[in-house]
Amino acid sequence: MPLLVMKFGGTSVATLDRIRRAAKRVGVEVAKGYDVIVIVSAMAGETNKLVGLVNETSPLFDAREYDSIVSSGENVTAGLMALTLQEMDVPARSWQGWQVPLRTTDTHAAARITEIPTDNINAKFAEGMQVAVVAGFQGIGPDGRVTTLGRGGSDTTAVAFAAAFGAERCDIYTDVDGVYTTDPRICDKARKLDKIAFEEMLELASLGAKVLQTRSVELAMRYNVKLRVLSSFEEQSDEAGTLVCDEEEIMELNVVSGVAYSRDEAKMTLISVADRPGIAAAIFGPLADAGVNVDMIVQNIAEEGRTDMTFSCPTDQVKRAEKAMMDAKSTGAINFNDIVADEGVAKISVVGIGMRSHAGVAAKMFKVLSDEGVNIKVITTSEIKISVLIDRKYMELAVQALHDAFELEKSA
């Protein structure tokens, strides 16, 4: 029997009515003859509520307890989805992550999938079950404790299941009808893309376009999983949404495909670090160990053996980063005069595979921002994207100006 993976995000399962609507979409595919694995997120707001309880209880929480707590929301949705399908006379049952078992590393709160055995679920398909509903975002670590894959991890769960079970396609149902040139909520000229290359999607995802979790796109690229993003709020044809695929499948590549932004960025600076070989490792090793996702890194020119080291990370990891740095200082592993956090910044990026063969994109981006009076704090670039940190108050303005300047409202 051909198999589909269908993933429904938090807004798509936010209420019992929406779960019913999602279940009907699943029913349509079952009626076509598919076995379906449904991956569900927690009902919208539930995970935030649980994370809030954890943070209020213990700001520097034990991530093993965090995982055990926040994974509960997905279990609720999985059970409700299975019940809803049963009410529609579709044979279905739920699986919690440890029941599959979806095995992961022991990096709690940011675990990576190591194995998805298919035998348990396939045995049930063989018995006549038509839909396996799996709680997304969660797994079981080597020590038998619950792990989670990081925020947005249900996308990664979905793609990993699609790869493990050899699914024909992995459909990600969300609250938008595809991938846009930028966020339509802050730029009304934003245009939906019919197709986007894995590499571009990867940059957009990692840059804060919240349609897909970065790792899910990496995984889809690695296993060549046909990935589709589409809305759970509209009637859908087989060609709806945005297909994320190999660049070979896209006729005309854009120089710039999209403008992404990330609101919850913090810029941290270690003032007057003693500069010596190995100092970067001495700083970023402890940060990685503390689970801080460092993004951009800038090192100033050293003077008299001292330098300033600036990096960015999500705002909710600032306390963790500060603690890691103070601990490293107290052991003498590093030495600095002060640590300064600026939690009022945002990251803006332009992304496009065509950049590889077109010069001048960076220069144009900087000029546009300059014309708008936006000061650039940090710059990083890759082959297919340019990112800058700016004051958060200019974020919307910068996105709109760049979208206009690169004429993204026009189809390629």
Add this chain to the structure above:
Amino acid sequence: MPLLVMKFGGTSVATLDRIRRAAKRVGVEVAKGYDVIVIVSAMAGETNKLVGLVNETSPLFDAREYDSIVSSGENVTAGLMALTLQEMDVPARSWQGWQVPLRTTDTHAAARITEIPTDNINAKFAEGMQVAVVAGFQGIGPDGRVTTLGRGGSDTTAVAFAAAFGAERCDIYTDVDGVYTTDPRICDKARKLDKIAFEEMLELASLGAKVLQTRSVELAMRYNVKLRVLSSFEEQSDEAGTLVCDEEEIMELNVVSGVAYSRDEAKMTLISVADRPGIAAAIFGPLADAGVNVDMIVQNIAEEGRTDMTFSCPTDQVKRAEKAMMDAKSTGAINFNDIVADEGVAKISVVGIGMRSHAGVAAKMFKVLSDEGVNIKVITTSEIKISVLIDRKYMELAVQALHDAFELEKSA
């Protein structure tokens, strides 16, 4: 190391402040040198919310999905309690039921505990952990799916852990400061008992006094677990609350110890059942299979080979009971003209070990109710209790009148 089991009910962990207060109580026992197993319920309201979602999704739900959904509330509390203890520098971690693993039968939504291996948790105590926080109410069935023990099951979890680990005592922290002669909310003369016999507590619990789940008392009696009920909202001495113990430990037994009531009762009648040997089994077998907790049963005198069969069950099981009966009728297993449910009844009971040696308690009870104009619909008796079903609107009146008549406000 001596070991205590401490159980905190939903109202005792309803907010993060209350969890902190409960954790402090645990800290007091740890400071005395105890290892502690803490059993937690879901935060007050959470389980009801989840049960509501299930019922709205699927009135005749698949109990396996129900269990997977409603057990999530306890997992959240267990993690939060472990984090709170860690913040107090008490080494603690949480366990979900399947992690212990607390093994149960496969009777989903009303599973019975079959085994609690102690090795996992004892290994952590040996490593220096001082508190194991265990999610109450849940376990794992033979098929590897999550099971629950029925409403109030966390009490049973607590007593079962106390028995399995040979705990010195099992303290049940709740929102009342002990066991009362009746519910103080409906009778202001209600008096706290310092001690109550297991048998009496068993009748009170099964009759709707919601302080302890019936099965927890059965289990405590069987394994002679020293069981104490006390308030989590007051500073507590070692002699606080009510001790549930062997009747030998109580000097002066009361004729009547308490008046219990149960509000959510329904009276169901099968009209004109074909009367034949085995008819009771043919009716109550399917009801048991459907998970209906039948309580009182009355069979009228048969006329012309037909009889009426009346039984009571919780109001939320009426649909289930009706379906089981209609199914049994459709297969020809039983035959009746009609099924009538009266969801407007309540059960009132008087309980006391002294009844064994004192006659006239039933006669007095019936006279008190008659004097108040309360009509009795069904009567059942045991060695140490007398129960009646009456119209729910007379419930408070009946309890108060009986409490007065048996002078329960006076100490024995």
